Amino acid sequence: MSPIQLALLATFLPLGTAFSLIVLPGVRRAGKLPGYISVVTALVALVSALQLFAYGLEVHDIARVTTQWLPHSVLGASSAAPSTIEIGVLLDGLSVSMLVVVCLVAFCVQVFSLGYMADEPPADFGRYFTWQSLFLFAMNTLVIAPNLLQLFLGWELVGLVSYLLIGYYWKKPSAARAALKAFWITKLADMGLVAGLIVLFVNTGSFNWTGTVAVAGPVTLLLFIAVMGKSAQFPLHVWLPDAMEGPTPVSALLHAATMVAAGVFLVARAHPLFEQAPNTQNFMAYVGGFTALFASIVAVVQNDIKKVLAYSTCSQLGYMVCALGAGSQVAGFFHLTTHAFFKAMLFLAAGGLIHAVHSNDIHHMGGLFRKMKLTSGAFIIGALALAGVPGFSGFFSKDLILEEVWERGLYLPFAALLIAAFLTAFYMGRVVFIALFGKPSEHAEHAHESGFAMTFPLVVLAIPALCAGYFGAELSGMYGEATHFHLSPVGMTASALGLCGIGLSYFMFGAPQGGAALRTVFAPLGRLAASGIVDKSFLFGYRTVLRGFAGGIGWFDRYIIDGLMNAIGYVTLEVGARLRPLQTGKVQDYVYVMVVATIALGTFAAFLR
Amino acid sequence: MGNFAHAHLLSIIVAAPAVAALVVLLLPESERLAIRMAALFGALCSLAGSIEVLRTYDTAQAGLQRMERYALVPSMGIDLSLAVDGWGVSLLLLTGIIITAGVFASFTLEERPKEFFALLLVLVAGVFGVFVAQDIFVFFLFYEVAVLPMYLLIGVWGSHGKVEAHGPFAFIWKRFDVGGREYAAMKLTLMLLVGSAAILVVIIAMYFAAGGTSFDLTHLANTKFPRELQLWAFPLLWLGFGSLAGVFPFHTWSPDGHAAAPTAVSMLHAGVLMKLGAFGVIRIGMMLLPEGARYWAPWVGGIAVINVLYGALSAMSQKDLKYIIAYSSVSHMGVVMLGAATLTVDGWNGAIYQMFAHGMMTGLFFALVGLIYGRAHTRLIPRMGGFAKDMPWVAGFFVLAGLSSLGLPGLAGFVAEFLVFMGAWQSAHSWWAIPGIVGAWVTAVYVLNASRTIFFGTGPSDEFHELRDAHGTEWVALWGLSLCLMLFGSYPRLILDFIHIATNEYLPKVALVADQLAVLAR
């Protein structure tokens, strides 16, 4: 099959699956069947993506096909500047690499879900896999987009699927709220994307990211607002921790590996545009650096294992954004790739742990390592990769980012990232030492290793998580300048800090006793971070400001505007009622009026003459 | 027969519902099934005719097609002349879809089905007529035919609401049963008739200014009216038609009217009738009075922007489900008017497409609301919760309609809103795009919040024991409208191509090309 056909297969087969599952309730409710259908779909997509990847290793720009989607013409300039609004398929190194990441993680997550979601009622099970397939379609639409418009289509669709999947447990009010919050906040940020697209199109006549754009500054800034929402950058990150209300595999796929990385993908995609806007790039670097630091501080004090991972995702996305802000598309996207693998694995492993103890609290897990060696092992590999321990994939990509940021001269973000690197190692160490090696808790008594469906994906993901870093040159060559890894002072510092962080966490949480003093040092910082000022201000903005304003408008409409309309009717009726007595019903009164009027008219006519 | 039908397709589309109404009236009250089938048949005939018109419209030739002309009052130059352009094609299709869905949605109506369906069909005949009339007198005639049955439909089959007395005008409650169905019907009729009066004045003025020989739309469009006439006549037309399109501050009939109206009537009213107003503003107001349109465009757009945000925020503060949807219509009709005011190709395409998309979306909404109300017997959202357990499909469709209304790509609403915003940015008043975009977000807030409260979370409580999913013919309405939303959202060219042709033809007569080029060069 041609590359285009493969890409279309990888995109539309999942759509077909999702649509069939929607319109065929019989299949959707048929026990495990929808799960298998969905997994096979994902597998087909994965195979297609891998095949495309193989193409991509040889030819970087594989194919680009577009078709008109909307008719468009500019009044009076139809012949001079014919422009159409198109959608299509663009296959190059970047999209193909992303396609592989997406399909691989999606496949692993779906397989994992077969085990994780096995206890769900059939209808819900089917619904879950319907949305999973829909997600694959949406994400692939985004990835293969040849222009920003289609990217936006996919962008919104993944947002929708995110909403649906976070709200999977819709009977839980908190889940329903979290879904809403995620959708609202990303949609709020997406207003920037819409505006950016419109400004771009009106000024250049196309949605392409290539070419010189006079208004690159505003456009990229607007686009970046959307990125901040989708990729959970401060202060729009508030939805991501709440999004953990969704099933854990969903968190792994959407809210760790792929969907939240869409923002990073967008910036990497529109790199030519962003290059023309250095101010935006600097802004990105600072936002990214701050987010990385802020989120990692908050992660330190979380007890919910998924919340820790969520904040860590925030933090890592901050790294990527910072790298892109430093102008390094390669570093940012490379970290996206490695992060997708190890973070998905971390989440899946965490899912396994949660599944075993039926709790998200790390203190309820305690000592699971002995009972669940494989899952724990995967978790530890992921944690090490995340902490940037030399040899693991995260080490390579994170060091690349730090180097690029350093070279760009962005010292403040660099410092933030460095501290964040230390904190990352520290909080991951904390989770590992408490949850896997800590004091056994009574919740964990009956814990046992998960089944094949839930361990197989971990094994699959562990491979790239371990060794993706060694193929940095080949991978980076796909979507940019091939970058060979070399050990630099910057990288060594970061690694050393990371190891320090692990050591500290062992001292505080792993060692039988001790570290109490240090814990009191961290306590105020933790309280500050956990107080959720950002969250509260959003809540205030929504509950008090927006709802209050809307309430005022509603009142104004009902009682003032509509009141005025009613008042017109009321006055008409009242005037009528007042005038009624004039009609006495007595013939002679009318005659009087008639005679008086005749005389008056006659007099008037006389005066006129 | 085939040839005859083909040659008189437009007449058939307009006449089919009217004939069906007659048949329904002639049938005995007891033959309920026959009554329904006759109504359905009339609706389906129109739908099929609309599809055929769409299929056979010659895009290469463009312009007015399928011209039919019968002299009505030759001495005054009134002809019953019918023809379609690209806009008419799409709006005919919309009307066909909505009436069919509406009949399906209220197929099982128990209260006086005979009179109900007869009035409904007469109303639809009027709507079809407006979209194909090429004579302004006949246009107005059909317009009134479409508006007036509403009074009975709401007054007889409507439902009661209650509004608390508050504010500086609280004394009014002494006299009016605010929120009641008679009140709503009366308010709607009176406000729309005031609008009609304004329209009639302008129609007569234009007729005489154009020589007093013909009411033909093309003739009037080719007449260059004096500037003074255009400047005073345009606002009258705008507010006259605008009162039906829910233009602020003449929108207040809409929430009460839609809330009180029965399901199919709400569907039809918000789905197509409000479009008549917007269509009138563009087709009559802007095209016959281009100078007036240009002069007043900043006002039209400014008020439209208010409509968008004001409607959305008002919707957010409502507790009654029907009021939410009604206010959302006000907000979305603001998008239509905004697109019209931009005087750009994209803006006009978007405006007409928004009519189309919003028609189907709000039709779906009102079908669902009627269905929920029929089972829950309340419209107050705070009392509901967890309904998705008993009515999962209704929940799904509701969210789908909501997604379309907030402009989710892949659904029809997005295409329209995006085009309108693009047009707004290209217009002389770029800032219009910003409140438009914000309005879409506010829509996301209130629509999804409503669906969360109604369908998700814990519940439903014991008082709701009759909840059940859609059944029977309701499925047809829900699925039909949902699939249309998806179809026209993912392949908009299906009708956007037709709209585009008409826009390309009409707009240069209204907008000054130089204006746009200046904007582009900026």
Next chain:
Amino acid sequence: MLEKVSFGVVAFALLWPGFKVVTARNLVHTVFWLGLTLASTAVLFIMLQAPFLAAIQLILYTGGLLTLMLFGVMLTARDQGLLTVPNASHRRAFGGLLAVAAFAMLAMAITQTTTLPASPTAPITTQQLGALVFTEQALAFEVLAVLLLAVTLGAIVFARRGDAGSATENTANSIPARKPLPAPNAAVSQAKGA
């Protein structure tokens, strides 16, 4: 001179009874004063060289109409109170004022109009009238005939309406007593019979 005197006499004979018509307390008197006015009008017609009209005036008005109105008075005046209803005193002054104002206006219009023909033309013969009625005015004449027929029928219907119920009901009960009045007198019974 003689002409002026005779005109003055006729005008007085016309206006004085006219004044009595609108002021007389007793209705029967009113009707007779009206008859006098109408007769004076006939004289005026003769002065205007319209003998045919004068004859019609006498026969139709003074004869027919007067009788009719007398019947009307008798049929509707159950007692002396109803027969002699004084004029509405509160209206009298204002009504007089209005009448005078109206007369002033009319008089002003008449006296100030300069285009009035000054002298009479040749008198119109009854022959001429007859020819006109059956040629030029034939349609109006026929229409008038139809109208008179309608009036005749209408009057019969109106007058008979009360009878429909009274065949079974007591006549007295069909007249609601708005004011306390004596028992129905002979006039009412006669009206029933007619």
Next chain:
Amino acid sequence: MGLSAYLLVSAALFCLGVFGLLTRRNAVGILASVELMANAGNINLVAFARFNGNATGQIFALFSTALTVAEVVVGLALVILLYRSRGDVLVESASELKG
């Protein structure tokens, strides 16, 4: 005598009729007043016919006379109806049209 003399007399008669119309309380009295006014009109018609030499004026007066008689017939029928329904013929008591 000139035309204006006749016209003045007829105007005076007319105004007397108006006065009666305004002040009479009895329906028959009102009818009589109306007769006065109609009569004044007739005088005008005949006078104009005389001075303009137009026979149609007399014809008109003729018709008018017939019409007036018809009017009185109907009027009296109504008066009788009024009397039957309420026991008197005072116009101020018939005020069903009061708003």
